Amino acid sequence: MAETSYLWEEPEKLRSSGGKGAGKHAASLLAQEVQLAGEAAEEARKNRESRAAKQSAVKPAVASQAGDFVGEKQVLEFACDASFMQGREEVHLNRHVVVKDLVAAAKAFKMPLSLEKPVALFAVYDGHVGPKCSEFSAQNFHKKLLPRLCKTTTEEQIKDSLVQALADLDQEFVSKFRTDRSGCCVQLALLVGRKLWLAQLGSGGALLCEGDQGGFSAFEADMEMEEERIQKAGGQLLEVAPGVRHVASAEFEQRLKEYRIQMAQGLGCTLAPPSTSPFSRALGNRELKPMVSAKPEVHVLSLEPSHTALALYCDGISEVMSSEEIAKALNQLRGQEKRAPGRLAQDAYNRGSEQNLTAITVFFRFPKRGARAFPEPRPAPPAPPAPRPAPPEPPLKAPKVEQRPKMARAVTQDDLREIKAARREQREQQNEAPQNEHLFIYVQNEEKGERHLLEAAGQLFEDEDGHVAHEFLEECAQGLRLKACRRHGSAK
Structure with missing residues (x-):
């Protein structure tokens, strides 16, 4: 391509208006604007490239599927989730309730509970004919149960509370909705500490997984x-x-x-x-009372560290999935607890279930081995032993001072007399000092004919009669006491 030089020409307007040099000034301004626009476009391009590089470097965050465990760490923790699906039914008739902390709910109703924590309630209400009964049960069952739980202290009383609460709920619904023909089955679990109460009415089921080998216990009507x-x-x-x-x-x-x-x-x-x-047992169904009973079948279970998960589900799941398949799905989803209930509902739908689908799963986490369910107060640490008395420090010896040898001098007669007097005085003091003789004192027991040693080796004493002995004892009201005496060798 041949090189072509471009020469900028002033527009007609600029040439006709303005004085000398006006066109050149406008051209310089236009050139500056073009340069600034190019710089802005280049900067925008660089910003777009840097943003694209940052977005490609950052990996999309994956939502954690692990469950949120709640409860008492020293007793039992659990992670629960629920899932529901209308499925192929025209109307969604099922309802479910999950109360993770029933103690807090009781406080809101000013009904304090004194049960062992954690206290939780899980319920699946599988409605039929209409949604009225399941809706009413989900809204009012806990109001019937809490006043009774506040007065319970034993396992049997808790069981009776569940039975009476369901009976009152059924009676209130039948009397309040006199033209409604709906009803609902119930799968209900009440967790108190390490105890589990399962109350069942009608279809559906509950399954408790046990161990890592796929063991389970199924409860179905x-x-x-x-x-x-x-x-x-x-x-x-x-x-x-x-x-x-x-x-x-x-x-x-x-x-x-x-x-x-x-x-x-x-x-x-x-x-x-x-x-x-x-269904032979259900809430509602006013036309078939009392053939359809509202009295539930209650199972009381003690949870052990081998128990891993609990599932409550409606008959839309139990009709197309066996208990073995449900237990296998729960064991596979340990560590992904949030996915478990949705997995059960979706699997049942994929298998061709024609009903509403509802499931609640509860995964358990027990304290580590060695932890106590109810830790006792630690005993007060023993008082530290009294510090041993420090051994007496040896007396400081005066530093030896080298003395200069004195000049020898001649011994005089006066010196000799002083030496003899000092020796004489030393001999007299030795004669006057008491002898540390060994003398043993015994007391005679006249009844048994025994002699008991009182004391051995000590200073000798002399009494008023001039008798010398170790100690002089005399009888008194308190027993024996030391008789007045003087030291042997002292002046009388």
């Missing part, structure tokens, strides 16, 4: 065991389909016949079709 009770209550188990049995009243066939006749006349129908229930 069995309608066949209820047949005798249903017949005594005036009902029957009616087979509505091959292998499917429902609870119905004893007059079900007669009432159904009357209903069909009235419908066939075409003059309007004043009768309601008789209802049946696939």
Whole structure:
């Protein structure tokens, strides 16, 4: 390409207006603006590149799937989560309740609990026919339970509190909603310390995992065991389909016949079709009382360090997943506790469940080995031993001072006399000093004929009669005492 030189020309306006040199000045200004615009564009490009580099260097943060453990570290900690899904049902009928700290909830209602911590409540309300019963139960069950728990102290009383609370809840719902035909099954767990109460009404189930080998304990309702009770209550188990049995009243066939006749006349129908229930125990279902009982089946379990997780789930999960599959899923998700309930609901949906799906999972964490569930107060540390008296320091010896030898002098007669007098005085003092003789004193026991040694070796004393002995004892009211005496060799 041939090089081409460009020459800037002044616009016609600039040439026609302004004085001499006005065009050149405008050109310089325009050149400065172009230079500044180029610099700004270059700086913007560099900023975009630096931001892109920073975003590529920073890895997207992955949300932690570990559960948030709460409770008492010295007794038991737990991490609980819940998941629900409407699934393929037209209406979501299920409700669930999770209260991690029932003591705090009781304080809000001014009902202090004196139970061992932690105290938690987990419940799945599986509704049928309509959502009214499950909604009412989820909102009011704890209000029935807390006043009773405030007065309980034993395991049996807690069990009775659960039974009575569910009975009162059912009675209140039936009397308050007289035209509602809905009901709900209940899977409920009450955790107090290391004790677990499972209360079950109707379908669904509870599963407690144990150990690392996939062990578990499943608790599910069995309608066949209820047949005798249903017949005594005036009902029957009616087979509505091959292998499917429902609870119905004893007059079900007669009432159904009357209903069909009235419908066939075409003059309007004043009768309601008789209802049946696939559940032998449930809340609500006012038309089938007392065949459908509100008395739950209660299991009391003691949690051990081998227990790892608990699951409460509705019949939408139990119908398509076996207990072994549920336990396997819970064991695989240890450390990812937040995913567990959603995993159960999603797996049940993928397996073709046609119902609402609700699950609650609770993972347990026990204190480490050696920790006490109820630590006793530590004993006060023993008082430090009294410091031993320091050994007496040896007396400081006066430093030896070298003395200069004195000049020898002649011994005089006076010196000799002084020396003899000093020796004489020393001999007299030695004669007057008492002899440290060994003398033993015994006391005679006249009854046993024994002699007891009192004291041995000491100074000799002399009494008023001139007798010399170790010590002189005389009888007195308090026993023996030292008799007045003087030191042997002293002047009388």
